[in-house]
Amino acid sequence: MGEHYSAREMIEKLISFDTVSRHSNLDLIDFVADYLAGHGIASTRVFNEDKSKANLYATVGPVKEGGVVLSGHTDVVPVEGQPWDTDPFTVVEKDGRLYGRGTSDMKSFSAIALSKVPEMLEKGLSVPIHFALSYDEEIGCIGAPAMIDEIAANLPAPRAVIVGEPTMMDIVSAHKGILTLTTTVTGREAHSSLVEDGVSAVMVGAELMTFIANMMAENKARSKADCPFSPPYTTLTCGVVEGGTAGNILARKCSFMWDIRHIPEDDPMNFVDRFNAYCTEEVLPRMREIAPEADIVTELKANVPALRPEDSGEAEMLVRAITGQNTAHAVSYAAEAGQFQQAGFSTVICGPGSIGVAHQPNEYIDISQVTAAEKFMSRLIDRLSK
Ligand SMILES: [Zn+2]
Known part of the structure; x- marks a missing residue:
């Protein structure tokens, strides 16, 4: 017989693994795989390149469609x-x-669901519940895509995906997408008095950041009142900038990180194309008059699609039926839900806890939220049982 954990005990267990994104998550994944194996459930790991981290997916119940x-x-x-x-741990x-x-x-969403495995087995699911646990979500949702590909290729098609990001158990049917980029400007060093002998990469960087800010101002100006996001438009911001060596030297290098958090109807690549066109047509020719070696290089780091509201989507209908809610919300943070949807799965977000305390010191979850999520899981299991 496999081990039993209460929801609370399983939350304590998962929190005890220090799975900050830059660390390995394998101890947690091994624990989950062992726990599931104890209940006779096989899991599949999908590793990153150096095998220091893994996704895990597993199926409870019959291997068939409609899970x-x-x-x-x-x-x-x-x-x-x-x-x-x-x-914190x-x-x-x-x-x-x-x-x-x-x-x-x-972690509470996954922990609560895992603690219900014995209940899933006792009640006898008529369609499966699949677990899908990922790594590196917090650094650009880069872990999940490989697992989603495998799920799409190897598992009988599920009817719905529920992503348990904290929504206070409300239904979220839309989230913004995110594109993260790094731009590196190369100019030419010179004494800061000799502005016709050098090109300050820092000053060019400032111009480019202004161009980015202006694109956002345009988005704000054309935003629609019925857009459900807050703020109701695609945002473009720079988060990190570095460059220069001294106050009296025209800087040779400047680089900055920026992101585009886009509403589903905006194609983020349009902003990147406009930015690149501005660089090549207006800024670079001017830089190269003085310094032919001048350059501007922009690299795409992460690209997470937005979650679009589905028209009577299966996932939303299922979660509505379980929770009795008849409205769905939109959130401005990005999540893996857009990636599941892009792979062809009907997807919503619904999970315990508050995004307001996420990423903060003294992050917490209300025990009433744990109770609500437990009730949700039990109802889900009932619906999927014979
Ligand atoms: Zn999260």
Whole structure:
């Protein structure tokens, strides 16, 4: 007989693994695989290139079409520099809340679902529940795509995917997509008095960032009142900039990281194309008059598709029926839901906890949210049982 964990015990267990994205998540994945194996359930790992991290997927119940995928990421954001009152990797209960890194974002959803495996087996599912646990979600949703490909290729088609990001158990049917980029400007060094002998990469960088800011201002100006996102338009921002060596030297290098968080109806590549055209047609010719070696190189880092609301989508209908809710919401953060949808699966987001405390020091989940998610899982299991 396999081991039994209460929802609370399983949350404590998953939180105890320090799965900050830059670390390996294999201890957590091995624990989950062993736990499932104890209940007679095989799992498949999908590794990253150097095998230091893995996704895991597994099927509970009959291997047939019409199942439901429960999706969660196993990684969490760092805790360094945050004023935590308790150890982030030990669950501490206080005032009706469980504190710990990942309690809301988003180990509790996966933990609660895993704790219900014995219930799934007892009730006898007539269609399967598939677990899909990913890595590296927090650094650009780069872990899940390989697993999603395998699920699409190897599993009988599920009817719905539920991604358990924290929504306070509300239904979320739309999220923005995100494109992250790094632009590197190469100019020519010269004494800062000799502006006709050199090209300051920092000053060019400032121009390019202004161009990016202006594209966002245009988006804001054309935003529509009925757009469900907040803010209701595609945003473009720069988060990190570095460059230059001294105040009196025209800088040879400047690089900056930027992101495009796009609403589903905007194609983010249009902004990249406009940016590149501005660089090649207006900025570079001017730089190369002085410094033929001048260059501007933009690299795409991550590209996560938006989640589009589906017209009477199976996933939304299923979660509506379980929760009794008849409205769906839109969120401005990106998640793996858009990737599942892009692979052809009907997908919504619904999970316990609040995005408002995610990534914060003293992240917590209300115990009432744990209870609500447990009830949700039991109802889901009932619906999928004979
Ligand atoms: Zn998350």
